[in-house]
Amino acid sequence: MSDQPPIEIAGRPIGPGYRPFVICELSGNHNGDLGRALAMIDAAAATGCDAIKIQTYTADTITMDVDRPEFRIHGGLWDGRSLHELYQEAQTPYDWHPALFERARARGVILFSSPFDETAVDLLASLEAPAYKIASFEAIDLPLIAYAARHGKPLIISTGMANLAEIEAARDTALAAGAGGVILLHCVSSYPASFADANLRTIPDMAARFDCPIGLSDHTPGTAAAVAAVALGACVIEKHFTLARSDGGPDAAFSLEPMEFQALVSDARSAWESLGQAQYDLLGSERANAQFRRSIYVAADVKAGAVIAASDVRSIRPGLGLAPQHRDTVVGRVAARDLKRGEPMSWDMLKEI
Structure with a gap:
């Protein structure tokens, strides 16, 4: 600006x-x-x-009433009219x-x-x-x-x-x-x-x-x-x-x-x-909808101690679980407890490697 x-x-x-x-x-x-x-x-x-x-x-302050070709409009919206005539009307x-x-x-x-x-x-x-x-x-x-x-x-x-x-x-x-x-x-x-x-x-x-x-x-x-x-x-x-x-x-x-x-x-x-201005931060008006971004959820029941398979988790809306970028890290880890279908995934649901 x-x-x-x-x-x-x-x-x-x-x-x-x-x-x-x-x-x-x-x-x-x-x-x-x-x-x-x-x-x-x-x-x-x-x-x-x-x-x-x-x-x-006035028509006389902007032009003159002269009968010469250059005082007449040729073409366009006012074709054929003299300048003096046009300005006499429009003044x-x-x-x-x-x-x-x-x-x-x-x-x-x-x-x-x-x-x-x-x-x-x-x-x-x-x-x-x-x-x-x-x-x-x-x-x-x-x-x-x-x-x-x-x-x-x-x-x-x-x-x-x-x-x-x-x-x-x-x-x-x-x-x-x-x-x-x-x-x-x-x-x-x-x-x-x-x-x-x-x-x-x-x-x-x-x-x-x-x-x-x-x-x-x-x-x-x-x-x-x-x-x-x-x-x-x-x-x-x-x-x-x-x-x-x-x-x-x-x-x-x-x-x-x-x-x-x-x-x-x-x-x-x-x-x-x-x-507005260039900005990339979360706006206050967006905050209520942030929960509906995608995140990782449990897609099938998993027993404690079982290895989590790719089919056991999904990246879906809403957004209360881990960010989708962590999906490959979650798959292959061991469940720290029984995981129920529909739970948002969090790090404390996984055993430490």
Whole structure:
């Protein structure tokens, strides 16, 4: 286990020695309805997640309304749509933010956001956001990272598409600018991501390379990859959330519904708890069953003074007799007294050689 100090977000410690920090990403699945966004916070809080995350941008702060091919998406879930059109639909309006933060506080759950420009950072700072999330596509925007980091809060940085040098630059920039710690999330920036591309073994490799907590921003279907990531050392799990996939929404296809997210939270915590530590001693919970291990028992009546034959003893359950490893030593010895079928074998039942 790493001896690195934990990073705290709103008083919640995050690191290898603590249960995974599970983030419920609302993204644009509010479908442009503030009432739905508030209902999503209620439903997300009820799953038992540790935090809820939103995204803070407008279509004009993240892109431009330009009719050029490079401003249009080709292939995948959003094929044919312009960036401006997509972000216009998915944006969480700035004037919603106070109500969303207030609802999260009322539900007792941490809320923070991904800022996509300096105006977004300023808004989130005014709302006392306890952390900032840098999205994968912005991981190379070092000025944005530095601007967010100057507020002294922890930064969570997704690393999808970033190479090792870019990841190191993002982390170093955040720390140099005063971030209250950095958490790196392994991420595959395809929507949805396939299991074949998940490459979860990157998580322990990142943990060995970077002196900070490592997690997973997961876009694969279901919960299997996220739970497996915990077993590989992920300290943070981020997963998209929706009230119902059938309601649609920009990210609905790769989002979890409330009952699914609740299962993710439970399974991630159980996976972490089950890791424990390497040990080979008898556990207290095993002690009552130790008596049912195999041992040597008398299998046929043997008269005192008779030589014990192989057929006179057996290695069976329960475990109150001599250990099975002594069977060859017992066979050929002389019975010190009458032995009755069903007795556990002990050394005092044998004559000294």
